[in-house]
Amino acid sequence: MQAKGEFEVTRIPQDELDIGSGATVGHSRFHKRFHGPLQASSVVHMLAVMAPVAGSGAYVAIERIEGTLDGRSGSFYAQHNGTMDRGTPSLDLRVVPDTGTGELTGLQGRIAIDIVDGKHFYTFDYDIRHD
Numbered sequence: 203m204q205a206k207g208e209f210e211v212t213r214i215p216q217d218e219l220d221i222g223s224g225a226t227v228g229h230s231r232f233h234k235r236f237h238g239p240l241q242a243s244s245v246v247h248m249l250a251v252m253a254p255v256a257g258s259g260a261y262v263a264i265e266r267i268e269g270t271l272d273g274r275s276g277s278f279y280a281q282h283n284g285t286m287d288r289g290t291p292s293l294d295l296r297v298v299p300d301t302g303t304g305e306l307t308g309l310q311g312r313i314a315i316d317i318v319d320g321k322h323f324y325t326f327d328y329d330i331r332h333d
Contacts, residue, residue: 205272205326207238219249227251234265240326242269248282257289264298271328276304280313297328308332 212233218226232246248263263282269275279298284291295313302309311328 205239209236209322239272242267260285274305276306278302278309
């Protein structure tokens with residue numbers, strides 16, 4: 203199954219985190235509001251680091267999404283793993299296995315994010331296991 207829609211993001215900067223030897227990583231909290239087949243809100247905590255080479259870096263994040271997906275209500279967690287290699291982005295964003303609740307129990311899938319003219323869009327390819 204596939205769900206496509208738009209979402210808004212609000213970023214709330216947090217204090218940087220010490221990861222040893224004086225090095226730090228950026229920490230941000232995001233609030234999202236999804237529209238379309240995914241009618242939901244979420245909270246994301248992200249850690250990010252930039253490389254000394256322009257356009258290179260990475261981020262990891264955990265997101266909790268709660269609402270409805272194609273009319274099914276519940277919540278689930280998603281794991282983000284993003285890299286930027288000299289300006290070329292790569293993102294792996296997937297549902298954390300067995301974190302779906304309510305009518306989203308058994309949810310599995312991947313989410314793609316596209317940003318066009320400053321607007322955020324999602325494509326959520328998913329399935330619900332019934333075992």
